[in-house]
Amino acid sequence: MWRLAGAVMLGHLAGWVSAADIHADPENYRELVRQLQPGDRLLLAPGDYVHGLTLHNMSGSPALPIVIEAAQPTTPPRLLARPGANTIRLLNVRHLILRYLELDGRNIPVDAIKAEGHSRYADFITLEHLDIHHHAASQQNVGISSKCAAHGWQIRHNRIEQVGTGMYLGNSDGSAPFVAGLIELNQISRTLGYNLQIKHQTDRPEGLANQFDTVIRYNVFSKQDAEPGPLARPNLLLGHFPLSGPGREDRYLVYGNLFLPNPSEAVFQAEGRVALYNNIFINDHGDAIHIQPHNDIPRDMAIFSNTIVASGTGIQIRRAGNSPYRQRVMANLVVARSPITGATGVGNMMLPYRRDLSALTVPDLVKRLQPYGSLAYAMPAHVVREMSSFPGWTLTQQAGAMPPQALLNLLTRQP
Secondary structure (H helix, E strand, C coil), X not given: CCCCCCCEEEEECCEEEEECEEEECCCCHHHHHCCCCCCCEEEECCCEEXXXXXXXXXXXXXXXXXXXXXXXXXXXXXXECECCECCEEEEEEEEEEEEEEEEECCCCCCCCEEECCCCCCEEEEEEEEEEEEEECCCCCCEEEEECCCEECCEEECCEEEEECEEEEECCCCCCCCEECCEEECCEEEEECCCCEEECCCCCCCCCCCCCCEEEEECCEECCCCCCCHHHCCCCEXXXXXXXXXXXXXXXXXXXXXXECCCCCCCCEEECEEEEEEXXXXXXXXXXXXXXXXXXXXXXXXXXXXXXXXXXXXXXXXXXXXXXXXXXXXXXXXXXXXXXXXXXXXXCCEEEXXXXXXXXXXXXXXXXXXXXXXXXXXXXXXXHXXXXXXXXXXXXXXXXXXXXXXXXXXHHHCCC
């Protein structure tokens, strides 16, 4: 193939390189993938792709990422799962964008997208506008998985449904840290296990000594197909960051999300350092928020401006021994049989559970509860200063969360 055909010449500090739009189809795409250079876009024609997509030793740059996407976003190429191999395999890749693809698992026991465990790294990966479905042979089959060190991922605008686990980021022994991620505007539903789990971390790759935030915002987490008993899992579980050394001050910022009912577990569980705010939790099957030891203990946490409707416990905090860390619970509107246990807070409005509220749409639910939230007493100035230091929070003069416009747009988006 003549690489300069249709190419746009782009300059950078090292000189001039060519960045090409390369058109591919189900017959020739694997050969063309191996030729990709920084700045290239591989445009996949509509059709069924049956041989997977292996992306190995491939790096773009911050200014010139490698892009693989649909030639026609309204008619995305369909990557079909096959036995014995994950559909999209990432090995030693950086600055890569995948978008407008459909991944049909056909309930074959493989993962849709996986940064493989024998990869040394998979950094600055963007996954957006993907339709991932029918990877539900068991809870072990995952929509998006990282099993190696992963830094700077952006996972956004994806729909993941009918899978074993929606996203599983990190390794069970803490050896594959997921660092400085952005997970936003995704719809994850009908998972057997977690909608999303980010594993605990034992250490950091060399060179990542700064403090980082991982942001989870404006997503819908729903678990209609949850498995019962020992296989029950929360919608979202967050493990701790490294206990010492680089990464020990990292945080999760979890805000503006909608958590829908979980038939067999709480909808949210976390340890480590977390700010959890401006979310809406609805669980007419049991508990909403569990802050408790898992692989370590809850550390400094701020839980504020959430709206919670739960037939069990709204917010439950289990500390470990004489822990020096604080879990602040502020300005939440909690409608639950047991609103808050294990903590005291400031400005929380607590009401008895009403099952009829669970049947309302999100906008109607918030509208119905808003008068109660406005009755919460005024926040002390130091509490307002603390809450306003977090991105995405604005003073509403009431307890609880209003659904952000980004979340409302997601809820009304057509498939």
